[in-house]
Amino acid sequence: MERKTKVHAEEGTQDILITREFDLPVELLFKAYTEPGIVAQWMGTKVLKLESKKHGAYEFETTDPQGNVLFRAHGTIHDIIPDQNIIRTFEMANAGFDVQTEFIRFEALTDDTSKLTIQSVFRSVACRDAQLKLPFAWGINMAHDRLQQITNALK
Amino acid sequence: MDLRRDIFQAIADPTRRAIITLLVAHAMTPGAIAANFDSTRQTISRHIQILAECELLTQQQNGREIYYHLNPQKMKIIADFIEPFRSMWDERFNKLETIMRQYKTKK
Numbered sequence: 001m002e003r004k005t006k007v008h009a010e011e012g013t014q015d016i017l018i019t020r021e022f023d024l025p026v027e028l029l030f031k032a033y034t035e036p037g038i039v040a041q042w043m044g045t046k047v048l049k050l051e052s053k054k055h056g057a058y059e060f061e062t063t064d065p066q067g068n069v070l071f072r073a074h075g076t077i078h079d080i081i082p083d084q085n086i087i088r089t090f091e092m093a094n095a096g097f098d099v100q101t102e103f104i105r106f107e108a109l110t111d112d113t114s115k116l117t118i119q120s121v122f123r124s125v126a127c128r129d130a131q132l133k134l135p136f137a138w139g140i141n142m143a144h145d146r147l148q149q150i151t152n153a154l155k
Numbered sequence: 156m157d158l159r160r161d162i163f164q165a166i167a168d169p170t171r172r173a174i175i176t177l178l179v180a181h182a183m184t185p186g187a188i189a190a191n192f193d194s195t196r197q198t199i200s201r202h203i204q205i206l207a208e209c210e211l212l213t214q215q216q217n218g219r220e221i222y223y224h225l226n227p228q229k230m231k232i233i234a235d236f237i238e239p240f241r242s243m244w245d246e247r248f249n250k251l252e253t254i255m256r257q258y259k260t261k262k
Contacts, residue, residue: 020245
């Protein structure tokens with residue numbers, strides 16, 4: 001069984017395809033996306049709002065120990081079919097990226113295994129690329145901050 | 156460490172991507188690079204300068220001529236840039252799986 005998360009982002013297209021298979025029944029995989037307390041745990045963010053219903057809204061927020069907001073995102077659920085589909089928008093606040101549409105598909109493979117497929121569609125190729133390189137940019141910033149800390153300590 | 160320039164910003168420009176493509180084959184002088192474009196030599200020089208500042212290109216003096224090469228290390232960073240995104244989701248999904256398996260046994 002292919003356990004690894006796969007990311008497909010073909011050059012010049014404006015979507016990202018993420019696939020992953022889980023050792024979980026599809027009901028539990030779906031629950032992990034719809035129960036606020038569970039989403040908060042694996043996404044590592046506070047869930048301010050999550051209305052898992054058609055036309056429902058959601059809002060996530062991550063703060064550092066001092067209470068500064070590091071990340072805030074929100075969106076609207078366009079459609080939701082239990083154990084099958086969630087179609088929703090996603091937008092990060094103050095990131096300079098446009099809203100994206102996420103087509104999240106839940107599939108049972110066997111009674112105990114399931115597959116998740118997320119297709120995120122962006123407004124442009126540039127927006128897609130910016131989103132993809134975000135963790136990379138954070139990595140650089142983190143390395144830079146560490147370097148700064150080390151050099152500050154030397155002073 | 157100079158982080159003033161972002162290599163992704165550098166390659167966001169189609170002319171600069173075209174310059175990189177040209178240099179994949181072999182090192183070239185600024186004049187030879189500019190000959191492939193309709194833009195002025197000055198415009199192409201500016202693009203080359205940006206790529207060089209990002210260390211995507213390295214210079215080599217050969218007699219009176221300067222040749223530009225691709226820097227393979229920096230090019231590798233671009234090739235691998237999807238990996239941090241993938242591993243971020245992989246970690247989240249591993250967590251999701253662990254949480255839900257505990258959830259299952261608790262029930």
